[in-house]
Amino acid sequence: MHRKVVVALLLALALAAAGHRPALAGGGAAAVPDHPSSHGRRGAPADRYTDPFAYCAAVGTVDQPDGRWAGPPVPDAVVEGLIRAAGIPADTSREQLARTTFWRCMGGRVYACFVGANLPCQAKADTRRTPSPAMRQYCRQNPGADAIPAVVTGRETVYAWRCTGKRPTIVRQVAYPDARGFLRNIWYEIRPGQRG
Template sequence: MKKFPIFMLIVPSVLVLAAVSCTAEDKSSEAGKTFENPFAYCEAVGTVDSPGADYTGPGVPESVARGLKKAFGSPDSTPLDIFMKGTYWRCMDGKVYACNVGANLPCESKADVGKEPTEGMNEYCKENAGSDFIPMYVTGHSTVYDWKCDGTTPVAGKQLSEVDSQGYQKNIWYEISRP
């Protein structure tokens, strides 16, 4: 058995620890950076469900509200205030996406892709056997399916909306272009 001097074992270990230590310091200094611009923020963080503590700008940036107004195809006469209230924004793949709760849209929750009926759906179908739909106040607005009653049994029908890579309904979230 060949013996190695102890320094040949210690030196490589010290070098590895030094490299890890330098890398950790670099990342921690990057982690301390803050952003007021939502577009710069999303480019930096990549993908997050909602802005974190490192985003220091307004809850709903005017640039995001204006972008959402444009995405909706709203007339110029539509007050921007409508889009400043009830708007959620997040980052996906380094880009800004926004949604406005307007007509009971579930911007704040991920899509419900489950096909297991809830107790409320079971009750509804017992009371409305054979109904060709279960209202959204029963199914919840996050479901992606058109639910109905097959006799007294709730059944998930056609899928009404697709889900994006973060788990949100694609049809209610809009990519917002940098102004």
């Protein structure tokens, strides 16, 4: 390949990587889709975001923010939306809540969970119907117990358990996994404009 052509191609690739539109041979600009940038400007590829709603709309589904997220670990819009969606008292410390909140994207929408009373935000739902060794031991030590506590069953289980004699048994299903396998009842959809 002719050296001038190679240099021109390398220059065009460098400009494209820097966000410029290289000129085409016919004098026009190469087609680069216009997307809102992370600051709402048009004309640059939107590969970094500071708005959680724009971010989730763009990335679709991720279990935690990835390298395309350029904002704070837990944005204010998520904290404010969570206060409203979860019915958290409005006088709750936003700073404290942000420290105990996780958020993710599912189906292009924003979802958030706060650890609160030891809620397993980052764990997938446990749908196993087989009792664990800890549950078996608990029932051997507490035969006939009406409930096996969450500290024994694990907070991820979707079932309420009891001891039938010395045997752990399922009472009923109390939670359900969402499309990504997280506990649906502790993750809240956060919508734009929600305020506490």
